[in-house]
Amino acid sequence: MAYVAIADRDHEQPLHHPHSFITKWVFSQDHKIIAVQYGMTAVGVGLVALGLSLLMRLQLGFPDSFSFLTPDTYIQSVTMHGMIMVVYLLTALLLGAFGNYLIPLMVGARDMVFPFMNMLSYWFYLLSVIVLLTGFFLPGGATGAGWTLYPPQSITGGTPGAGGGIISMLVSLAIFIVAFTMGGLNYVTTVLQARCRGMTLMRMPLSIWGIFTAAILGLLAFPALFVAAVMMLFDALLGTSFFMPAIISQGESSGTIGGNPVLFQHLFWFFGHPEVYIVALPAFGMVSDLLSTHARKNIFGYRMMVWAIVAIGAISFVVWAHHMYVSGMNPYFGFFFATTTLIIAVPTALKVYNWTITLWKGNIRLNVPMLFAIGFIFTFIHGGLTGLYLGNVAADIPLSDTYFVVGHFHMVMGVSPIMVIFGAIYHWYPKITGRMFNNTLGKIHFWLTFLGVYSIYLPMHYLGFLGVPRRYFAYEGISFSETTQAVNANITIAALIVGVTQLLFLFNLVWSLRKGKPAEHNPWGATTLEWHTPDKVPGHGNWGASLPTVHRWAYDYSVPGASQDFLPQTMSSEEAISLGARGTEET
Amino acid sequence: MSFFRKLATKPWLEQDTMDNPRPADIVPAETAKVGLFVFLAVITFLFFLFFVAIHMRADYEDWVALSEPSLLWVNTLLLILSSVAMQGARSASRKGETNAVKVNVTAGGVLTVIFLLGQLFIWRQLIDDGYYAASNPANAAFYLLTFVHGAHMLGGLWVLGKTGFGLWAGRRVESVALSVELCTTYWHYLLLVWLVVFGLLLST
Ligand code: HEM
Ligand SMILES: [Cu+2]
Numbered sequence: 037m038a039y040v041a042i043a044d045r046d047h048e049q050p051l052h053h054p055h056s057f058i059t060k061w062v063f064s065q066d067h068k069i070i071a072v073q074y075g076m077t078a079v080g081v082g083l084v085a086l087g088l089s090l091l092m093r094l095q096l097g098f099p100d101s102f103s104f105l106t107p108d109t110y111i112q113s114v115t116m117h118g119m120i121m122v123v124y125l126l127t128a129l130l131l132g133a134f135g136n137y138l139i140p141l142m143v144g145a146r147d148m149v150f151p152f153m154n155m156l157s158y159w160f161y162l163l164s165v166i167v168l169l170t171g172f173f174l175p176g177g178a179t180g181a182g183w184t185l186y187p188p189q190s191i192t193g194g195t196p197g198a199g200g201g202i203i204s205m206l207v208s209l210a211i212f213i214v215a216f217t218m219g220g221l222n223y224v225t226t227v228l229q230a231r232c233r234g235m236t237l238m239r240m241p242l243s244i245w246g247i248f249t250a251a252i253l254g255l256l257a258f259p260a261l262f263v264a265a266v267m268m269l270f271d272a273l274l275g276t277s278f279f280m281p282a283i284i285s286q287g288e289s290s291g292t293i294g295g296n297p298v299l300f301q302h303l304f305w306f307f308g309h310p311e312v313y314i315v316a317l318p319a320f321g322m323v324s325d326l327l328s329t330h331a332r333k334n335i336f337g338y339r340m341m342v343w344a345i346v347a348i349g350a351i352s353f354v355v356w357a358h359h360m361y362v363s364g365m366n367p368y369f370g371f372f373f374a375t376t377t378l379i380i381a382v383p384t385a386l387k388v389y390n391w392t393i394t395l396w397k398g399n400i401r402l403n404v405p406m407l408f409a410i411g412f413i414f415t416f417i418h419g420g421l422t423g424l425y426l427g428n429v430a431a432d433i434p435l436s437d438t439y440f441v442v443g444h445f446h447m448v449m450g451v452s453p454i455m456v457i458f459g460a461i462y463h464w465y466p467k468i469t470g471r472m473f474n475n476t477l478g479k480i481h482f483w484l485t486f487l488g489v490y491s492i493y494l495p496m497h498y499l500g501f502l503g504v505p506r507r508y509f510a511y512e513g514i515s516f517s518e519t520t521q522a523v524n525a526n527i528t529i530a531a532l533i534v535g536v537t538q539l540l541f542l543f544n545l546v547w548s549l550r551k552g553k554p555a556e557h558n559p560w561g562a563t564t565l566e567w568h569t570p571d572k573v574p575g576h577g578n579w580g581a582s583l584p585t586v587h588r589w590a591y592d593y594s595v596p597g598a599s600q601d602f603l604p605q606t607m608s609s610e611e612a613i614s615l616g617a618r619g620t621e622e623t
Numbered sequence: 624m625s626f627f628r629k630l631a632t633k634p635w636l637e638q639d640t641m642d643n644p645r646p647a648d649i650v651p652a653e654t655a656k657v658g659l660f661v662f663l664a665v666i667t668f669l670f671f672l673f674f675v676a677i678h679m680r681a682d683y684e685d686w687v688a689l690s691e692p693s694l695l696w697v698n699t700l701l702l703i704l705s706s707v708a709m710q711g712a713r714s715a716s717r718k719g720e721t722n723a724v725k726v727n728v729t730a731g732g733v734l735t736v737i738f739l740l741g742q743l744f745i746w747r748q749l750i751d752d753g754y755y756a757a758s759n760p761a762n763a764a765f766y767l768l769t770f771v772h773g774a775h776m777l778g779g780l781w782v783l784g785k786t787g788f789g790l791w792a793g794r795r796v797e798s799v800a801l802s803v804e805l806c807t808t809y810w811h812y813l814l815l816v817w818l819v820v821f822g823l824l825l826s827t
Pocket of ligand 2: 308312355
């Protein structure tokens with residue numbers, strides 16, 4: 037086996053083996069531990085965001101019943117909830133946690149290529165979370181500018197947190213971007229450089245394609261947010277006027293002269309729209325693997341799926357101004373951006389068809405990860421269709437800033453990636469911990485969450501048609517229809533139920549860690565490399581003495597004639613033929 | 624194979640074909656270079672966005688271009704010299720001449736430090752002359768760009784510093800060849816960025 041010897045040349049670059057508890061579990065450079073650290077921090081801060089959303093819902097469902105809710109706390113909650121969910125929860129969880137865990141294992145590497153930088157990435161992320169949360173305790177509280185942080189209002193007196201909260205938010209974002217860049221460099225370079233023998237780009241599982249493309253998007257899009265944040269910090273701290281226009285308030289000039297607030301919006305959305313795909317693409321990728329594995333069928337149209345991921349990534353950089361239809365722009369611009377927005381729907385729709393066709397005549401196993409994956413198809417189609425609708429200037433203008441938009445983006449970028457994340461956590465839980473989760477609890481979690489989110493967000497579309505505006509604390513005497521208040525109360529009850537259900541999920545994770553039944557080595561019968569490590573729960577360096585060699589793509593499920601319904605990526609054609617597989621001869 | 628050709632392969636038909644001999648052929652140095660390349664792409668985007676944003680802001684009539692302090696030319700020269708020194712370090716390290724590497728790396732580092740001090744001195748001067756960041760967007764843009772560029776130089780100095788001190792502590796050239804290589808690329812790149820920044824400042 038001369039190959040093995042060559043393939044293990046990487047031993048020349050000795051792995052850094054940790055010795056003490058601190059270097060093993062705290063300042064660890066092992067991608068799997070960093071992934072878990074990222075995941076736990078993200079879930080922790082995500083719970084804060086969930087709590088904030090429930091506060092908002094209490095106010096909307098039962099106005100004036102809770103004295104601790106004021107207009108200020110409401111808008112602060114909206115802002116922090118939105119920003120935490122999008123950046124500190126979803127981005128960190130999908131790339132920091134899943135990216136870290138899956139990339140080296142799925143491409144057959146021993147670790148990320150720059151482990152030290154990878155560790156720094158996590159600690160910077162943690163720092164950014166801490167700085168963000170200090171906003172709550174500063175005088176004036178957290179910022180209440182809305183998650184879009186539009187100036188001048190975000191840094192003008194009268195907005196909650198205009199003195200301290202916004203600074204902590206901007207500084208935290210800048211730190212987060214540094215953290216992301218260090219992580220992103222690792223993800224991209226590892227995929228490019230550390231794939232094992234035989235793992236060509238087109239043999240990578242779609243999870244990796246999604247994460248890889250998303251990491252590139254992030255590396256190119258986050259700088260825009262960085263520029264916006266730094267310039268706004270200048271405006272807020274040094275009194276410059278990059279964004280701050282001349283303002284006369286109560287007869288007094290603010291001192292600033294002629295800045296350009298729309299410039300901020302361009303920068304923000306040049307980041308903000310790709311950000312949607314930074315969270316969507318990893319989710320697309322992982323859900324493809326989940327669907328294929330649990331339907332025991334190869335993913336339909338693998339090449340198209342890869343092309344669609346790459347195409348969506350590229351187009352996502354030229355649609356940003358569809359968030360600015362009401363900011364005032366040249367109508368031709370509006371036309372251009374409406375067109376690109378509709379174009380991006382084409383590869384997206386293609387993916388949806390391919391997922392659905394993958395299920396067609398599959399040997400579907402309705403276990404918990406699969407339930408969430410199928411749930412995702414529903415929520416994503418739903419949110420995607422309303423997105424097409426809003427992409428048209430004529431439909432968007434009356435619906436802008438109503439609950440229709442809130443319903444839309446929660447379906448498409450809130451609930452959908454979360455469904456995949458739940459599915460993925462259940463799917464890889466046995467790999468990470470070596471134990472199975474509790475199936476019944478998982479199913480209860482799925483059904484309550486799935487039906488719950490529909491009862492939350494479906495009615496919001498209706499409220500939007502009635503004209504109920506978003507980011508409002510109370511509707512002071514305006515009743516949009518007789519039922520508005522009742523609908524809102526129902527939504528709140530559904531939200532509380534969904535919120536509490538998540539505790540069930542956390543309980544399941546923690547409880548199964550100890551009490552779950554020991555998992556088999558490859559409980560789902562999956563083909564991908566991470567299920568074929570020498571140890572059930574891979575140790576430091578992942579692959580024991582020698583790196584794996586890949587002989588086939590990641591989707592050989594139910595190959596005709598074969599006596600087992602999956603052929604691992606590591607299986608050579610001789611072995612496959614000896615299992616009776618037909619149509620696998622060398623071509 | 625080009626990227627697009629790769630994307631056109633049909634993975635479900637191919638088995639066992641070993642046209643991907645990684646990682647046996649991949650040396651760590653190459654990986655570090657790829658990493659640096661990706662990083663340079665990121666800062667290209669960052670500076671590009673700064674330029675676009677400042678350019679858009681400069682269209683407003685309250686923008687009063689500031690007359691560049693002549694010391695800026697001296698600083699530019701310093702930065703060019705440091706890049707030259709780094710180039711010297713790189714070729715010396717390829718020839719394996721430890722001493723020449725040591726001298727050149729030190730020269731490059733010191734020149735860069737002087738450059739940064741020079742930039743600070745210019746800030747001081749401007750502030751003394753009443754060119755506050757808040758008084759005009761052009762001033763603010765000047766502080767902003769020099770600050771961001773300087774911060775990137777500082778990051779480079781950290782790595783270069785480790786290399787340099789290692790050399791003085793007696794490390795051999797082979798063990799620092801990679802960082803010298805990468806630092807040189809980074810220095811040239813930041814020089815280029817600086818020239819663009821400088822050009823932008825001169826043109827407004
Ligand atoms: C149980 C789950 C959730 C509930 C009940 C919920 C509820 C809400 C509510 C009530 C608002 C404020 C609407 C307004 O007054 O304008 C809001 C805003 C928002 N939510 Fe959620 N949300 C949930 C999950 C998520 C998730 C997973 C995301 C991730 C993308 C998300 C992202 C946002 C964003 C970006 C905003 C806009 C903030 C702003 O207007 O500045 N939410 N959510
Ligand atoms: Cu968008």
